[in-house]
Amino acid sequence: DTEVTQTPKHLVMGMTNKKSLKCEQHMGHRAMYWYKQKAKKPPELMFVYSYEKLSINESVPSRFSPECPNSSLLNLHLHALQPEDSALYLCASSQVVFPGSKNNEQFFGPGTRLTVL
Amino acid sequence: AQKITQTQPGMFVQEKEAVTLDCTYDTSDPSYGLFWYKQPSSGEMIFLIYQGSYDQQNATEGRYSLNFQKARKSANLVISASQLGDSAMYFCAMRDLFPTGADGLTFGKGTHLIIQP
Numbered sequence: 001d002t003e004v005t006q007t008p009k010h011l012v013m014g015m016t017n018k019k020s021l022k023c024e025q026h027m028g029h030r031a032m033y034w035y036k037q038k039a040k041k042p043p044e045l046m047f048v049y050s051y052e053k054l055s056i057n058e059s060v061p062s063r064f065s066p067e068c069p070n071s072s073l074l075n076l077h078l079h080a081l082q083p084e085d086s087a088l089y090l091c092a093s094s095q096v097v098f099p100g101s102k103n104n105e106q107f108f109g110p111g112t113r114l115t116v117l
Numbered sequence: 118a119q120k121i122t123q124t125q126p127g128m129f130v131q132e133k134e135a136v137t138l139d140c141t142y143d144t145s146d147p148s149y150g151l152f153w154y155k156q157p158s159s160g161e162m163i164f165l166i167y168q169g170s171y172d173q174q175n176a177t178e179g180r181y182s183l184n185f186q187k188a189r190k191s192a193n194l195v196i197s198a199s200q201l202g203d204s205a206m207y208f209c210a211m212r213d214l215f216p217t218g219a220d221g222l223t224f225g226k227g228t229h230l231i232i233q234p
Contacts (some may be wrong), residue, residue, distance in 0.1 A: 045223070090160075092162075
C-alpha cells in the first residue's frame with residue numbers, strides 16, 4: 001500500500017469555526033508532513049513530524065495546530081482561520097533519513113482544498 | 118536553506134516531441150537530493166524521479182530522465198515522446214535534511230507544461 005489518504009477532500013469553513021484535516025498512511029513511514037499550497041504557487045512546508053514528535057514548525061500561526069496521535073495518522077486542527085488561509089493542504093509521508101542516506105521520496109496525499117469565508 | 122530556481126513559468130510542446138524543463142539549485146551541502154514532481158489539475162503531487170548528489174549516473178525512470186550537471190548546479194528534467202497526459206505543473210524540489218532525521222522539501226516555482234495535439 002503506497003497510498004496517503006486525506007479527508008475531507010473539500011472543506012468550507014467560517015472564521016469562527018473549528019475543524020480538523022486528517023491524513024493517514026500505512027507504509028510504515030515515521031516522518032509525516034503538512035504543506036500549504038496557494039493557487040499557482042509551490043507547496044510550502046508547515047510542519048514535520050519524526051517518530052511522532054514535532055520536528056519542524058516553520059513559523060506557522062498558532063491557529064494551525066498539528067497532532068500526530070500515532071505513526072499512521074496526522075491531523076491538522078484549524079481554529080479562527082482567516083480568508084487568506086484558503087489553500088490546498090497537502091499531507092506527505094516518507095522514511096526517516098539521515099545524512100548520507102539515499103533516496104527519501106515523499107509520498108503525497110491528494111490534498112484538502114480549504115476555503116475560509 | 119536551499120534554493121531552487123525554475124525559469125520557465127509555462128511551456129507549450131507538440132505531442133510526441135521531447136521536452137526539457139529547467140531547474141537550477143543552490144546549496145552548500147555536499148550531500149543533497151533533487152526531486153521532480155508532477156501536479157495535475159487535480160492537485161495530487163506525483164513523484165517522477167530522484168537524483169542524489171553522489172549518484173554516478175543520471176537518473177532515468179521510463180520516459181523521464183534527468184540531465185544532472187553538478188558543476189553547473191542544474192538538474193533538468195527531460196520527458197521523451199510527450200503525451201497529452203503530461204500536461205501539468207512540474208516542480209523541482211530539494212531536500213532540506215534536519216539533524217532529527219526528518220526532512221522537508223523546498224520547491225521551485227514550477228513550470229506549467231501544456232502538450233498540444
